[in-house]
Amino acid sequence: MTVRHNWRLQEAQALFDKPFMDLLFEAQQVHRQYHNPNEVQVSTLLSIKTGACPEDCKYCPQSARYNTGVQRERLLEIQKVLEAAKAAKASGSTRFCMGAAWRNPKKGDMPYLQQLVREVKGMGMETCMTLGMLSKDQADSLAEAGLDYYNHNVDTSSDFYEEVITTRTYQDRLDTLENVREAGMKVCSGGIIGLGESAENRAKMLTELANLPTHPQSVPINRLVKCEGTPYQANEEVDDFDFIRVIAVARIMMPQSMVRLSAGRESMNEQMQALCFMAGANSIFYGCKLLTTPNPEESSDQKLFRKLNISPAKSAYQYDEETTSDMELSLGLNERAASKPKKKISDIPIAVYRP
DSSP: OOOOSOOOHHHHHHHHTSOHHHHHHHHHHHHHHHSOTTEEEEEEEEEEEOSOBOOOOTTOTTBTTSOOOOOOOOOOOHHHHHHHHHHHHHTTOSEEEEEEOOSSOOGGGHHHHHHHHHHHHTTTOEEEEEOSOOOHHHHHHHHHHTOOEEEOOOBSOTTTGGGTOOSSOHHHHHHHHHHHHHHTOEEEOOEEEOSSOOHHHHHHHHHHHHTSSSOOSEEEEEEOOOOTTSTTTTOOOOOHHHHHHHHHHHHHHSTTSEEEEOTTGGGSOHHHHHHHHHTTOOEEEOSSEETTEEOOOHHHHHHHHHHHTOEEOOOTTOOOHHHHHHHHHHTTOOGGGGGSOOOOGGGSOOTTOOO
16 A cells, blocks of 8 residues: 555545445555554643633534533643653653643743643653644744644544634644644644534545645544533434544555544443554543543553553654563553563653654
């Protein structure tokens, strides 16, 4: 399977129309060509500023336009963020993602954000942020601080976008992604399934992502978490097999990308998650909450990893064998690592990684 940027909508639709087992078989073959099929990258997401977002995204409980019970919170103190990052690393996460409910960060926020990036990277973790739209200068500032990934989902296809969000355009999304790419950071961009979109909308969203100048290095596929008070609180449930098809088609169309099981995973049983991994998902968010929505407990993920003999993937920081064993031990996956001396955070080589 070659990496392409010239997918036609009809080709994506043809993949969705394949018999389910044939689609999974093809996706698994592509997955094995580019990835270790028994490794999953583990990330943790923390909300550093919650609520009162001025956008009108109909799925989001953090929008100030809806009465969802989410309380407005100030920016977290830097020390609290760093404590959360340390806990995430101890639990096996290799990437720490920080999200703020903003339309876009303000000039006065940039020194705070840059310090967070530097401090978390100093722990030997990959860094990711999701802060809304970014100007070119803001993207350059975050890249200068060393930010590895920037998350900015397209959410859905361009022709369905205005049904979901009216306070910014699909082109606004693409402009931010371009600013991130040009600054030298990696792109994390995917979508949400269950917004009322059609099967064609799903195929078009993946086509548009796959035809970007560079495929997003990380492609989160979210299952709508229906939140009381939002316009989508009564949306129809997404069929399990339809969701798995999206994972499989994303894997085939963007073979080198990490395809992430994101929001909505708490509604998936072990068997469904295993099929998602079979279809090419190889990244998850780890921990009990994603911003304001629930996520499976860490212990549940640890148990599933053991049942499937899945190991947490090493980060791009090129951890040595001892450090990786510590991470596996924290997930209960490598009992032999217990006899090895532990690495201190200060000993982890971080200078070898370049975004």
